[in-house]
Amino acid sequence: MAVYNNPLVLQRADPWVLKEQGEYWFTASDPEYNVIAIRHASTLADLQSAPETVVWRKHDEGAASKYIWAPELHRVNGAWYIYFAGAATDFEASGMPTHRMFVLENTDEDPTTDNWVEKGQIITPMDSFSLDATSTVIDGVQYLVWAQKDYDIPGNSNLYIARMKNPWTLETEPVMLTKPEYDWECIDFLVNEGPAFLFHDDKIFITYSASGTGVPYAVGLLTADRGADLLDPASWTKSPVPVFKTCAENGQYGPGHNSFTKAEDGETDLMIYHCRNYTDIKGDPLFDPNRHARVGVVRWNADGTPDFGVPEPDTLWSPSTTEVLPADGGPHAGERIAAV
Structure with a gap:
């Protein structure tokens, strides 16, 4: 088992x-958005020490000029696509953020080239706060x-699904899959967000995150048959x-907004998620930079359902202040913590 x-x-x-292409490609929300x-x-x-290439910057004004959130890198029909959310202003009249979803395309073999092209906003029937687009191709x-x-x-966001005409255009009307309804989904904020696909045997799973982005943040699960x-x-x-x-016992708080990949053995499923290792957050949790990317092994129950376990304790150094580190993490990155 991978460790x-x-x-x-x-x-x-x-x-x-x-x-x-035999590589792990990583992107995420930059702490300065x-x-x-x-x-x-x-x-x-090796991802922590890998060079980071900026492939796109926010607009100076207008759409996608503020708070660039949750980019995802996908490979569809031989091209690379990045789905992300960006805002135009801080808030609309209703008090909601002004985020909408956007798509970038790069037809080069290497996605770190500067040939990214803006394909524009993903247009949905509801012109409202939208974010965290993820995509998959199933049977073509x-x-x-x-x-x-x-x-x-009521609430900030629900999850929707649609079939796509092309990687930046919906083909069908959106269908709501889930809305915040259970108590654990409605702490601080009523939120369902951050979906990610996971496949195993004859099942299709979608994980998602719910509640406020501090300690209450947690992951839910939707299941369908292939x-x-x-x-x-x-x-x-x-x-x-x-x-x-x-998992307070492991010093891990508010895990969520994950993705899935395979371990180096090509078989073991891994969950990549973010989490904090402290609870004393100054101000809005969204602007505390220390939601670090982490990895956990997905185990499978006898009935074919995933067992994500609990967030594992830290074994490497991480910052305990709100200072934003350089991309390589600074001189302590990669050091094992004294307790290990």
Whole structure:
């Protein structure tokens, strides 16, 4: 079984890892929310020290000029795509952020080249706060799942799914998969966000994150059968309890907004997520930079459902202040902590 040290990458929230071309490609929310950067390495352990290449910067004004959140790197039909959310102003009249979802395309073999092209905003029928787009191709059909505000439903965001005409255009009407309804999804904020696909045997899973981004943040699970109509809400079963949450015993708080990849053996499923190792957060938790990217092994139960365990304790040094570190993590990055 694979064994990893944590944190994996310092001060990178909403981590996305794609294993492609024998490399692990990593992107995440920059703590200053102003750029999208990519780094890559042949092993997960080398991602912290891997050079980081900025491939896109926020606009000076207008759409996608503020708070660039949760980029994801995907490979579709031989091209690279980055899905991300960006805002135009701080808040709209309703008090909601002004984020919308956008797509970048690069047809080069190497996604760290400067040939990224803006394909524009993903247009949805509801012109409202939307973010955290993720995508997958199943049996030749591309799907998009994302979080969005419906003004007729209490809360900040629900999860929706649609089939895609191309990597930046929806083909079908969005279908709501889940909304915040359980107590654990409604702490501080009513939120369902950060979806990620996971596949095992004859099942399709979508994890998502819920509640405020501090200690209450936790991961939920949707399950469907392969071959089912994924655009039918009845095809999906929702877990009534979180499947991954704070573990105070291990000093890990508010895990969530994860992605999935395979270990170096090509078989073991891994969950890449962010988490903090302290609770004394000054101000808005969203602007505390120390949600570090971490890794955990996914184990499989006899009934085919995933067991994510609990967030493992730190084995490597991490900062305890709100200072934003350089991309390489500074001189202490990679040091084992004294307790190990």
